[in-house]
Amino acid sequence: MGVKRRAFLIGGAAVIGGGIFALQYGDYAARRDGLALTKRDKAGSFTGWLRIGEDDRVTLYSPHIDMGTGNATALAQLAADELDADWDKMTVEQAPADEAFANAWLGKGFIGDVAKGSAVLGLVPHSIYSLMARKLVGQITGGSSATRFTGQQGFRVLAASARAALVDEAAARLGVAAGELTTARGIVTHAKSGKSLRYGELAVAAAKRDLNPEPKLKAAGDLVYIGKPVPRIDVPSKVDGSAKYGIDFALPDMRVATVMAAPSRGGKLESVDAAPALAIKGVEKVVKFDNAVAVVARGYWAALTGLRALDPKFGDGGHGGVNTKAMYAEQEKLVKDKAGAFDAKGGKLVELSYRAPFLHHMMMEPFALTAHHKDGKLQVWGGMQDPLATRKAAAQAAGLSQDDVMFHPMLLGGGFGRKLPGENAVIEQVVKLAMESPWPVKVIWPREEEVRHGTYRPQTAMTLKASLGTDGKVSSWQSTCAQDAQLEAGMAPLYAFPAIEQNHAKHKSNIAVASWRSVEASQHGFFHESFIDELAHAAGADPLEFRKRHLAAGSRAARVLDAAAKASGWGSPLPQGTGRGIAVVESFGTVCAHVVQVSLRDNGYPRVEKVWAAVDCGQVVNPLNAEAQVMGGIVMGLSAAIHEEITVDKGAVVQSSFPDYPLLTLAETPEIAIEFVQSDAPMGGLGEPGLPPAAPALANALFAATGKRVRQLPIRDQAKA
Amino acid sequence: MAITATVNGKPVSFTGEPDTPLLWAVREELGLTGTKFGCGIAACGACSVHVDGELVRSCSLPVSEVAGKAVTTIEGLKGADGTLHAVQQAWIDIQVPQCGYCQSGQIMAAVALIKRAGKPSHDQIDEVMTNLCRCGTYPRIREAILKATGQAAEKAPSAAMGDA
Ligand code: FES
Ligand code: FES
Numbered sequence: 066m067g068v069k070r071r072a073f074l075i076g077g078a079a080v081i082g083g084g085i086f087a088l089q090y091g092d093y094a095a096r097r098d099g100l101a102l103t104k105r106d107k108a109g110s111f112t113g114w115l116r117i118g119e120d121d122r123v124t125l126y127s128p129h130i131d132m133g134t135g136n137a138t139a140l141a142q143l144a145a146d147e148l149d150a151d152w153d154k155m156t157v158e159q160a161p162a163d164e165a166f167a168n169a170w171l172g173k174g175f176i177g178d179v180a181k182g183s184a185v186l187g188l189v190p191h192s193i194y195s196l197m198a199r200k201l202v203g204q205i206t207g208g209s210s211a212t213r214f215t216g217q218q219g220f221r222v223l224a225a226s227a228r229a230a231l232v233d234e235a236a237a238r239l240g241v242a243a244g245e246l247t248t249a250r251g252i253v254t255h256a257k258s259g260k261s262l263r264y265g266e267l268a269v270a271a272a273k274r275d276l277n278p279e280p281k282l283k284a285a286g287d288l289v290y291i292g293k294p295v296p297r298i299d300v301p302s303k304v305d306g307s308a309k310y311g312i313d314f315a316l317p318d319m320r321v322a323t324v325m326a327a328p329s330r331g332g333k334l335e336s337v338d339a340a341p342a343l344a345i346k347g348v349e350k351v352v353k354f355d356n357a358v359a360v361v362a363r364g365y366w367a368a369l370t371g372l373r374a375l376d377p378k379f380g381d382g383g384h385g386g387v388n389t390k391a392m393y394a395e396q397e398k399l400v401k402d403k404a405g406a407f408d409a410k411g412g413k414l415v416e417l418s419y420r421a422p423f424l425h426h427m428m429m430e431p432f433a434l435t436a437h438h439k440d441g442k443l444q445v446w447g448g449m450q451d452p453l454a455t456r457k458a459a460a461q462a463a464g465l466s467q468d469d470v471m472f473h474p475m476l477l478g479g480g481f482g483r484k485l486p487g488e489n490a491v492i493e494q495v496v497k498l499a500m501e502s503p504w505p506v507k508v509i510w511p512r513e514e515e516v517r518h519g520t521y522r523p524q525t526a527m528t529l530k531a532s533l534g535t536d537g538k539v540s541s542w543q544s545t546c547a548q549d550a551q552l553e554a555g556m557a558p559l560y561a562f563p564a565i566e567q568n569h570a571k572h573k574s575n576i577a578v579a580s581w582r583s584v585e586a587s588q589h590g591f592f593h594e595s596f597i598d599e600l601a602h603a604a605g606a607d608p609l610e611f612r613k614r615h616l617a618a619g620s621r622a623a624r625v626l627d628a629a630a631k632a633s634g635w636g637s638p639l640p641q642g643t644g645r646g647i648a649v650v651e652s653f654g655t656v657c658a659h660v661v662q663v664s665l666r667d668n669g670y671p672r673v674e675k676v677w678a679a680v681d682c683g684q685v686v687n688p689l690n691a692e693a694q695v696m697g698g699i700v701m702g703l704s705a706a707i708h709e710e711i712t713v714d715k716g717a718v719v720q721s722s723f724p725d726y727p728l729l730t731l732a733e734t735p736e737i738a739i740e741f742v743q744s745d746a747p748m749g750g751l752g753e754p755g756l757p758p759a760a761p762a763l764a765n766a767l768f769a770a771t772g773k774r775v776r777q778l779p780i781r782d783q784a785k786a
Numbered sequence: 787m788a789i790t791a792t793v794n795g796k797p798v799s800f801t802g803e804p805d806t807p808l809l810w811a812v813r814e815e816l817g818l819t820g821t822k823f824g825c826g827i828a829a830c831g832a833c834s835v836h837v838d839g840e841l842v843r844s845c846s847l848p849v850s851e852v853a854g855k856a857v858t859t860i861e862g863l864k865g866a867d868g869t870l871h872a873v874q875q876a877w878i879d880i881q882v883p884q885c886g887y888c889q890s891g892q893i894m895a896a897v898a899l900i901k902r903a904g905k906p907s908h909d910q911i912d913e914v915m916t917n918l919c920r921c922g923t924y925p926r927i928r929e930a931i932l933k934a935t936g937q938a939a940e941k942a943p944s945a946a947m948g949d950a
Binding site for chain 2: 300301304305307308313346369427428429481693696731
């Protein structure tokens with residue numbers, strides 16, 4: 066795959082020119098200006114989201130934070146292309162955590178119920194924005210949505226409308242027909258007269274024109290930036306230590322606090338003697354919360370040393386009986402009761418049960434937020450996946466009006482769903498500490514606190530039943546799962562089975578659950594694609610061919626399966642003890658197939674030798690970064706499949722850090738080859754879809770290599786002889 | 787009494803408690819925040835720096851241990867004229883970082899590896915590059931190390947399907 070990228074780089078260099086690093090994030094002052102833009106100074110502002118300055122600089126205000134997916138660069142590519150902007154003049158700003166920049170505001174705008182007279186009214190077709198409104202409330206970055214919704218359906222359309230307005234303005238000034246004008250690199254040109262006007266000269270007047278709600282977008286062949294391997298704008302700051310993450314924020318006189326909450330979620334702090342912590346040099350305060358204790362000090366080390374000197378007594382909240390084994394037993398009973406009768410209709414019944422554990426996100430940056438309360442105003446800084454929701458939660462915790470609270474979004478050292486709204490404990494802690502302190506306070510969670518008080522991917526038990534007809538095809542399919550989660554009935558199968566029944570039983574415990582990269586597709590992809598593989602073997606068929614029996618010829622799934630299989634040499638002989646497995650999962654509008662080749666290490670753990678992935682995400686906006694996203698998904702998927710599990714004992718999470726929750730290492734990472742298939746499908750997401758096929762493709766490969774089926778994650782050494 | 791050392795070529799004195807880990811001393815006392823906290827127990831490598839040229843996980847080294855020694859953090863890797871270190875440049879060329887949080891440590895580890903091994907082999911990379919990356923940038927880390935050491939395999943461009 067290195068091969069492909071080099072080819073792109075050559076192509077890219079010709080198009081993008083020398084200005085590839087000109088695109089930058091602005092500073093905080095610029096962000097404040099952004100807010101002012103919507104409130105007061107609207108010169109050159111197209112709906113507040115896009116501004117063209119008199120100096121020709123094009124600024125996009127992105128509602129998305131950067132947690133590592135490169136969305137700012139992709140958004141700039143989409144807008145710059147339709148605008149015919151000069152790439153060197155593009156800037157992406159983090160939009161302020163303000164309702165004026167909520168994606169829901171955009172969404173509502175296109176359904177038509179924002180304030181009358183807003184420039185945004187009617188800008189984009191309703192169908193698009195009803196979709197956006199549903200998918201994006203607040204300022205969430207998640208659901209692999211930034212590029213495909215905000216970018217493709219928002220900024221790209223807005224930029225096309227803005228370009229048309231610039232052209233109309235130029236036509237009026239030059240007294241020529243708009244059709245005689247062309248645009249390129251931020252300049253409108255009238256070829257006949259040789260006259261031209263810069264966007265910066267036109268923007269103020271053009272922005273006052275009515276924007277066309279349904280502008281014509283460029284044809285694929287006319288694209289200049291979209292589809293090109295543009296280097297990411299954030300990368301230079303991430304190789305020299307200058308990028309500022311939430312944990313890096315500091316103010317003069319700032320105090321640092323760290324916390325320990327009741328190990329069993331729901332338990333309360335019963336008592337704590339503050340004296341041992343206060344005896345530590347640098348410790349200033351011990352603060353009791355309802356369910357936790359915090360130590361405030363002059364620096365993190367003093368705070369941590371103080372915290373460790375304490376011996377707080379916590380209750381278990383009545384959850385002392387909760388443990389992993391009991392939970393699986395409860396879930397499996399729920400599944401059994403819920404599944405009901407299954408009519409195999411004379412076919413061969415195949416019934417199998419699977420398990421997937423709680424998982425932690427293990428983003429590398431633990432929670433760290435800073436807050437300062439002064440003169441009745443509260444400011445909060447840090448990296449969260451929804452700045453607006455964070456601001457609201459902070460206002461609530463402080464008992465202040467939202468107008469008196471500001472949240473300043475910073476870079477996230479990984480998110481993966483962990484820093485979505487709903488996780489408010491750290492917000493409440495930092496706000497409460499800041500409200501009672503004349504100083505700014507930064508709260509840093511130790512890794513151990515982070516692991517024990519996560520919001521985990523739900524633990525799930527699943528039973529699948531299918532009937533195999535005499536024609537070698539599945540005639541009916543029934544899935545029944547038990548888990549605590551948002552989804553009602555698991556994931557719909559990708560295949561065209563004549564009869565499908567999905568059952569779900571809610572299983573609640575005191576363990577908090579949340580979205581984890583790729584959400585339900587991660588565990589349900591494993592269940593479905595493991596089971597279909599077992600069905601193929603029950604039918605005596607090749608796993609690839611069996612899957613395709615149940616897919617329309619030429620369908621997206623069939624095409625990516627074929628592409629991955631072809632790349633991997635599917636069907637060609639392998640050495641003894643080595644096997645290939647295949648899996649395909651659709652998530653977030655993207656279809657992804659992986660072939661994994663595996664053998665066993667001496668310790669019985671899988672040695673993943675190579676992964677071939679084929680991806681259909683519709684138009685690829687930035688192949689260089691698209692590849693990185695799929696690669697990251699594969700690594701995280703393999704990591705979880707092989708190693709990761711959160712277990713519970715006495716109502717508390719057992720694991721605490723990397724030694725007992727190991728992640729895949731570089732040495733364990735296979736060679737990865739990724740292909741994007743050409744496709745006219747609507748743009749799909751990329752932050753998540755590379756992950757789900759990894760676990761089932763690996764488990765299926767292990768079966769091919771060893772004859773052992775692994776039906777419970779993590780795999781670890783289960784395939785050992 | 788203050789602990790004196792050299793950090794990124796400049797003399798400094800640390801005035802905090804001597805048992806404070808070097809990580810927190812450079813971050814909080816010197817304001818050099820490029821060195822990151824990931825675990826505090828020498829298990830992730832996010833805090834990697836060089837002490838007298840040796841790769842060290844600074845979360846687990848008391849600042850008292852660097853008295854009289856030379857510490858290099860990610861901020862000190864650039865040349866005096868601001869030129870990026872060859873490893874940093876390779877990291878940009880290969881577009882390694884995603885969230886970027888682990889990358890200061892990855893780069894410090896790679897620089898130390900290259901200093902020791904010259905042109906590190908596949909196995910040497912596996913052995914030394916034990917820093918964790920949750921974003922899964924490992925394949926590009928390997929590629930960037932090969933690039934920085936002139937070992938990037940020149941493969942013939944292939945017309946991959948789709949967007950090539
Ligand atoms: S923070 Fe030092 S190794 Fe993790
Ligand atoms: S780039 Fe995010 S953890 Fe490595």
